[in-house]
Amino acid sequence: MRSRLQELSFNIIMRMIFGKRYFGAAVDAADAEVGRQFREVIKETFELSGTDPGDFLPALRKVMDFKGRERRMVDVAKRSDVILQGMIDELRSRRKRRDGGQEVESKTMIDSMLSEGYSDDIIKGHILSMLSAGTDTSAVTIEWAMSLLLNHPEVMKNALAELDDIVGQDRLADEVDIHKLPYLHNIINEALRLFPPAPLLVPHESSEDCTIGGFNVPQGTMVLVNAWAIQRDPKVWDDPTSFKPERYEGLEGDHAYRLLPFGMGRRSCPSAGLANRVVGSALAALLQCFEWERVTEEPVDLLEGMGLTMPKKQPLEAMCKVRECMIANVFAQF
Structure with a gap:
């Protein structure tokens, strides 16, 4: 894929x-x-x-x-x-x-x-x-999200139920629908937590002398933030290596400082909103239009490859077919 x-x-x-x-x-x-x-x-x-x-x-x-x-x-x-x-x-x-x-x-x-x-x-x-x-980072995030959903069909089923309930089966999800799909957002957040597209955030520079984790950091030092490690830290996250979209329910304000795939503060990624819309719209369409299955009975491997955007080591392969309800209600219009 x-x-x-x-x-x-x-x-x-x-x-x-x-x-x-x-x-x-x-x-x-x-x-x-x-x-x-x-x-x-x-x-x-x-x-x-x-x-x-x-x-x-x-x-x-x-x-x-x-x-x-x-x-x-x-x-x-x-x-x-x-x-x-x-x-x-x-x-x-x-x-x-x-x-x-x-x-x-x-x-x-x-x-x-x-x-x-x-x-x-x-x-x-x-x-x-x-x-x-905005292109490779979005594609990588969608690929990781689909890999996780294929390994957790019950989560995919819940996401599809939300789409059918909020959007229905007589039209495709649109950008205006994305903010009405909290469970889909939870899935995207969890994919970004486990597999951030930029595991080491863009380099920053310390504006003054400071101490971080017991280490003295002089002014003007290049600082690389390891978002991958922070978002899997067992001191911060419960069961950090497990895929649990439900962990974000009711934590809108509480988890914001812990989830930082786009960085934080004034130097955070200015396209975070665009990325969430692109990924949300694409993932919603993939789930709404198709039935998905793994190509084998074995779980999809989640080995990480090398690169600035941390792709899957092996590209995702999956089987899909168009949902019958979409053929009758949506695709027949085209």
């Missing part, structure tokens, strides 16, 4: 940014090729975002370029710039077309930023930030 979920999250973000899909049967060849190239750029960007010895021993940068890293970074930046500039130019030309004397407008992010007078470079920076930070 990994590749499908990555394409899904990419399409969702791109619909908001540009108003077009880049993956799927209805996408033309040119757009599909752009989507493929951009996915490669994002993948390589993540690979290059890791550390190398030169990050800790700057003197080494003067004598060697580890695996051609700097050269690759320049190449990725150039390829990304060409793709993003093409998107902006296409949307700018689309805005200049007139229909009955009125300028044709859409409600995409690029449209809004062009209307506000932002430069192309600023727009490209925002687009790249959203795609880099």
Whole structure:
């Protein structure tokens, strides 16, 4: 499911940014090729975002370029710039077309930023930030959530019951429904607790001398917060390695300081709300539209792979079929 979920999250973000899909049967060849190239750029960007010895021993940068890293970074930046500039130019030309004397407008992010007078470079920076930070992280979270649900069919059954009760079976769940589904939110929170997409939060810097856990931290020290360890700490969480969405019931204010997949405070992830909506909408649609089963009787493995977004070591495989009620009530409308 990994590749499908990555394409899904990419399409969702791109619909908001540009108003077009880049993956799927209805996408033309040119757009599909752009989507493929951009996915490669994002993948390589993540690979290059890791550390190398030169990050800790700057003197080494003067004598060697580890695996051609700097050269690759320049190449990725150039390829990304060409793709993003093409998107902006296409949307700018689309805005200049007139229909009955009125300028044709859409409600995409690029449209809004062009209307506000932002430069192309600023727009490209925002687009790249959203795609880099919002696609793989969302896809990874959905994959972990589905893996946990497949291993806990009773939880999946409860989530489906909530969807049928709140949304019904005659339409698909929409963004306005997501905040009305507390059990679905509990599932997402528990998946983020056990498998945060950024197990080590983005680096911070201590603003003054302080003591943390008995260690003296001088001002200006790079600080890495281990969210994975904090969210599995038995001193903070009851039965911390178990998947229990029910643990959040009635704890809206109490658990906030303990659950920090997006960081905390002024330096927390600014796209936390967007991520929750993307993951919530996608997970709701997957549960509402399909019946899911494991490919074998064995539980889905939950081994963690290496990477900035901590993917599953083995991509998730699952069996699904369309729910009969959705065929009769929803899909028949299309």
